[in-house]
Amino acid sequence: MAVRVIDAAAAAEMVGDGATVIVGGVVSMVTPEIVLRALGQRFEQQGHPRALTLICPNRTGWIDADSPHGFEHFAHAGMVSHLITSTFSAQASPRFTQLVMDGSIDASVVPMGVLFKWLRECTARSPGLLTEVGMGTYFEPDGHAQQSGPAGSSAGGVVARSGRVAKRVCVDGIDCIFMPSIPIDVALIRGSIADTDGNISLDDEPVNGGALQMAMAARNSGGRVIAVVKALTAAGSLHPRRVQVPGMVVDAVVVDPGARQSLDAHEPAFTGELRRPHVPLPAMEMGLPKLILRRAAMELHRGDLVNLGYGMGTQLPALAREEGFLDALRFSVEHGAIGGIPCMKGAFGAHYNPSSIIDPTDLFDFYQGGGLDATILGFAQVDAAGNVNVGGAYTGSLRGPGGFVDIAHRTPLVLICGTLTSGGLEARLDGGVQIVREGRHRKFPRATAHVDLCGARAAARGQRVLVVTERCVFEVRAEGLTLIEIAPGIDVARDIAPCLDFELRTVPEPAVMPAAMYGRGPVGLLLQSTPRARRERTGS
DSSP states (O other), rough: OEEEEEOOOHHTTOOTTTTTTEEEOTBBBBBOHHHHHHHHHHHHOOOOSEEEEEESSSSSSSOOOOSSOOGGGOSSTTTEEEESSOOOOOTTTTHHHHHTTTTSEEEEEEHHHHHHHHHHHHHHTTTTEEEEETSSSTTTTTTTTTTOTTTOOOGGGGGOOOOTTOOOEEEEEEEEEEEOOOOOOOOEEEOOOEETOEEEEEOOOOOOTTTHHHHHHHHHOOEEEEEESSSSEEOOOOOOEEEEOOOGGEEHHHETTTOOOOOSSOGGGGTTTTSSSOOOOOOOOOOOHHHHHHHHHHOTTTOOEEETTGGGGGGGGHHHHHHHOGGGGGOOTTTTTSSSSEOTTTTTBBBEEEEEOHHHHHHHHHHTTTOOOOEEOOOOEEEEEEEOEESSSSSSSOOOOHHHHHHHTTTTTEEEESSSSSSOEEEEEESEEEEOOOOOOEBBSOOOOSSBHHHHHHHHHEEEEEEOOOSEEEEEEEEEEEEEETTTTTTTIIIIGGGSOOOOOOEEEEEEEGGGGGGGOOOOOOOSSSSSGGSSSSOO
16 A cells, blocks of 8 residues: 655644654654654644654754754744653753753653663553663662752752653562553654655664664554655565565655765765775874773773773774774674774764664663673763762753663673863873873762662672773772772872762772873783683673
């Protein structure tokens, strides 16, 4: 049966007041931007649709001085009443984020992987999702880590509210989080090509973005599925293996030839269309990020499957190429690409020369079960108990954890990387570290404003969690954050202890970082030579 082919304005008319709308997209990748813009324009002209519940597993939108994108099209008072998402960007969506901060939009911030897995339960029309992921973190309803306060407050406020979408339950003596299923009225997704029967291919997209899961959840709720594509082809033209969203769940198609692949220039190596024999990896300049990554890499084993978090972690491939061990590691980013080399710039989540691209729902199943060997993640705060805040309720704005909570849940080796202080920090590196000017922002409070990784639970699961900074390495132990290593030139009493808002706990004789790590060029950095033993896998 032929699918309806409509324009973006007609698609916007299909969204009614009070609808629950799920929106695909990872910043610019697989974002149905043309329909989001039409929805914003319709509201400006008609005052409809109003009071939407907006579900976005990833944030959509990017910084553009000429026009708004993504979430920013919904930045109208009264248009959205409730937002369910895993992450924000005040830079890309300033007006929309301010509506959340002001309390005009109620927000529930849910770990990204939990959101995707919850959609699977919505599709199945089961009672809901039962999970341990998030216990001990901000997402635990009514738990000790749950912060409270008015929207935008430094006590956690809006980013910490989960009670509206989840509750705490006990199953066979195990405390869990339960998210009840809800019906989805409209799914807005994007692909590359649709045939006239509505079958959707994502051949030209670096990630899937959960498009199939979103479409099926809406279809089984009796809702509508609107797919934006770049081109239309005749029915039967697509090989069935290329169809990732079947036409049976698609109600309408909007053709947008200008839909962009990512924030970077079109890259065929992101999709497997072509293979780049030499991936562009800008060399890392010598500085604190390079020093921190060098020390973190010393913990990795040959053959490790490593997740790279946004920021410093994405630069590991450049360091690995310089040191000659790039081919000894396998990389994964939570958006679905596996193998190859993750992109370091605008198209975060895309990989050059990926070996496969799978749905993020399936990949998060793998992550949450402990399938990774290691992950390199950033941080905003770490406290005395070893709890980690990746950025929520820290700077007075909103960020959300993205996939951090899911990734860190059961990964055997978690490397939390960043400087000891930030904001104007200067250091001289010459066979060691000499602090020239201390940073303005203190990152080690007695208790974090927001918990994305619970130190006590990670220690109880047998995970190894290291906090790697430019001047020392901490380990998260059952008794709390513990100093285990210092850099040459660093005095603990002068350079470390005064930067902490709690009493420093240390091993009797902290190790000293190798002085060779401070060289300007390759330093002969070696990975652990033996594959990571399976017995190191964490348990329950």
